[in-house]
Amino acid sequence: MILFCEDQAPPGVKFLGWFHFQETNFEKGLSVIETKQGLLAQGAPLNQPASVQLLLFADVFLRTPFSGEHIQQLKKSCVALFGVGSIGSAIAKSLVRAGVENILLIDPDRLSLTNVFRHECSMLDVGRYKVTALAQSLLQINPQLSLKTMAENIFQWPSAQLENLLENVSVVIDSTDRPSARLTTASLGYELHKPVVHAGCFEEGRGGEVFWHIPDVKEPCYWCLREGMAQPPKSRTIDYSTAQGPDDFKGEPGLDAVTKSIAMAAVQISLALLLRGMPDCQLSLVLTTQSNYLLLGNAFSNNFYRFKGPFHTFFQPFNGPRKSCSLCQKTTH
Incomplete structure (x- = not known):
């Protein structure tokens, strides 16, 4: 917080005065200031003369590159x-904290014991649908959210029904781990001219990937980028199949940090897509890179897959689009 008197307002801030209002028989004073981003009201004490009252200015606009618009x-x-x-779940929480208030959560699965140490929900939510438990957690951050949850496999829906569901959606984010689901969301993005972001973690948490598609931009789809790139090897070292309760849970060292790093990259790209075309948006630089496919390494990535060392992060060069690709050929050039 920044404290200043009404006659010592910083540049760009204009003090408009004080007013009072009644709320449950408790009188409060409210100061109103005008900034470049718009009006901002903040509570202030009434037991001192106005000339010495301190205006509590929330410095949120001074700590973020985003404007009020x-x-x-x-x-x-x-x-x-x-x-x-x-x-x-990490993407959802970060989007809410960024100010996104309208979110459609889709996942048919319930939270299991093996999910807990890498999920935003807790042991108390085991057995609940993930979308229900996560929605409750998100509302604790911002009670004004407009959330819709769907605990069903909508990929079995007819295409017309899916298109109707996503009609008012600004950006589609796919963090599923099934190739068939990713193909469906990619196709929907092309059909509906919606930006799509894919985010996924490689086996054992030894890296991850974030891909994004911008409508009507000539760029390869996810499948063209993956052409000729073998999937990372699979090697499960911890078996949870016999776990009966919390005492049987062995933990997953470092995996939570890995998934969050992938989620945060996906969030920043998603925010850039949501703000695409707006003036003075520094995030727009993310969308001008030479590739729309980001591979993120971490401490476990040394000599794994395409990573050359720990924390090796890079943009994968284009491998397409292929002339035979049914998705890429839907793009308007």
Whole structure:
């Protein structure tokens, strides 16, 4: 917080005066100031003369590169999130904290014991649908959210029904771990001219990937980028199949940090897509890179897959689009 008197307001801030209001028989004073981002009201004590009252100015606009217009755009935007597991749940919480208030949560699975140490929900939520438990947690951050939850496999729906569901969605985020689901969301993005972000974690948490598609931009789809790239090897070292309760849970060292790093990259790209075209948006630089496919390494990535060392992070060069690809050929050039 920044403290200043009404005659010592910083540049760009204009003091408008004081007014009082009644609330449950308790009189409060409210100061109103005007900034470049709009009006801001903040409570202030009444037991001192106005000339010496301190104006408590929330310095949120001084700590973020976003303007009031950017924040309003995020507030009215709508995001559809397919898959709310370890990465998806972290994406959802970060989007809410960024100011996104309209979110569609889609996942047919229930939270299991093996999910807990890498999920945003807790042991108390085991057995509940992930979308239900996560929605409750998100509302504790912002009670004004407009959330819709769907605990069903909507990928079996007819395409027309899916298109109707996503009609008012601004960005589609896919954090599922099934190739068939990713193909469906990618196809929907092309069909509906919606930006799509894919985020996933490699086996053992030894890296991850974030891919994004911008409508009507000539770029390869996720499948063209993956052409010729073998999937990382699988090697499960911890078996949870016999776990009966918390005492049987062995933990997953470092995996939570790995999934969150992938989620945070996906969130920043998603915010850039939501604010695309708005003036003075520094995040727009993310969308001007030479590739729309980011591979993120971590401490476990040394000599794994395409990573050359710990924390090796890079943009994968284009491998397409292929002329035979049914998705890429739907893009308007």
